[in-house]
Amino acid sequence: MTAQRRAILEELRGTDAHPSATELYEMVRRRLPRISLGTVYRNLEIMSEEGLALKLEHAGAECRFDGNVAPHSHVRCLGCGRISDVPMDIPRELVAGAAKASGYRIAGCRLEFDGWCRKCGRKRRGRCGADGA
Amino acid sequence: MTAQRRAILEELRGTDAHPSATELYEMVRRRLPRISLGTVYRNLEIMSEEGLALKLEHAGAECRFDGNVAPHSHVRCLGCGRISDVPMDIPRELVAGAAKASGYRIAGCRLEFDGWCRKCGRKRRGRCGADGA
DNA sequence: CTCCTATTAGTAACCATTATCATTATTAAC
DNA sequence: GTTAATAATGATAATGGTTACTAATAGGAG
Incomplete structure (x- = not known):
């Protein structure tokens, strides 16, 4: 394994910010400026x-990466764009x-949430629901 | 409303193939060659x-569009790439x-399935699970 | 050390999507 | 029907994330 x-792996494992490739590039560059x-x-x-x-291909956004390989879902904040973990299993029945509904043999599934993190939600107190503001 | x-809307409503913008462009071009x-x-x-x-931003793929505006999920076939409807509600409890698990105020969510359609599944009889072949 | 293979840095190519902008169509008012 | 204001169009350029290419370099087995 090369340096x-x-x-890259160490930087990825040292954060829970779900960095994009470019962000990871900047992080690693502090150590290996010529990468x-x-x-x-x-x-x-x-x-x-x-x-x-884990390569996170959240719909309609650039790829992000996760050093936490255990299966879990993610929420993206509609305010600041931050991605957080949602430690939750997808029910087998689903x-x-x-x-049954589709006739497909299901091999995998992704559950993606959009919402407002605590910080951004505080700025929007009083409002609710899925508006785009 | 322009011609x-x-x-575009008529072509979109006339198919359940979830066309991409380019595919829709080809479809409409038969009627309006200068579009x-x-x-x-x-x-x-x-x-x-x-x-x-409905704009379908299925993770890791180009956008596809759906004339069926009712909320529903989709499966993508790992064999042929076809996208099919999954007429299914996402449980409120989820x-x-x-x-609760994330602390976010959830505004929306997407459930995306990958699998094998009937046709592609037949070619793979005997095998199962989430392998990539 | 030496050869062989894998990996790298740098850069160009790719492709879906957006933006730009002069021209053209649509609409509403007269 | 004309006209003036506004919106949409076609053509093309630009963008941005990602992948492909290539000569140079690093790793590792013997």
């Missing part, structure tokens, strides 16, 4: 395949229901 | 905001659980 790959963005992408891809990292 | 927007791709994108965006169309 670059090790550094290239392509190297970060390549290694993240490889480590995702190997199960060392997957079974989807299989 | 272009009307044509531009930008116009298709612009109108799909506008109609999504107006609630006339959203409530996510709110």
Whole structure:
């Protein structure tokens, strides 16, 4: 394992901020100033395949990465864009229901939430629901 | 409403194939050969905001569009890429659980399935689970 | 150390999507 | 029907995240 790959993995494991490839690139660059963005992408891809990292392809947004490999869902804050973990299992019945409703053999599923984090929610006190403001 | 927007909406409503912007562009082009791709994108965006169309931002894939505006989930076939409807509600408890687990005020959520459609599943008889083959 | 293979840095290419802008269509008022 | 104000169009350029390419370099087995 090269120094670059090790550094990327360590930085990823040292945060719960779900960094994008570019953010990770900036983080690793403090240690390895000559690393290239392509190297970060390549290694993240490889480590995702190997199960060392999780590639979060949240709909309509750039990819983010997670050093926490255990299956879990995520919420994205509509205010600040932050992504947080949602330690929650997807009920088996839900997957079974989807299989029945669609006729597909279900192999995987993602549950993605959008919402307002505590900080952003405080600024919006009184308002509620799914408005876009 | 312009002829272009009307044509886009009619084509979208006339299919359940969840076309991408480019596919829709090809479809509409048969009627309006001089329409531009930008116009298709612009109108799909506008109609999504107006609630006339649904923009499906399935993780890690190009956007697809749906003329069926009722809330529902989707499965993508890992074999052929086809997207099908999953007429299923997301349980309230799931959203409530996510709110509790994350501290966010949840505004929306997406449930995305990957799997094998009947046709592709037949070719894979015997195998099961979430392998990538 | 030496050869072989994998990986790197740097850069160019890709592709879906947006933005720009001069021209053209639509609408509402007369 | 004309006109003036406004909105939408087509064509193309720009953007941004990601992938592909390549010559140079690093790692590791023997």
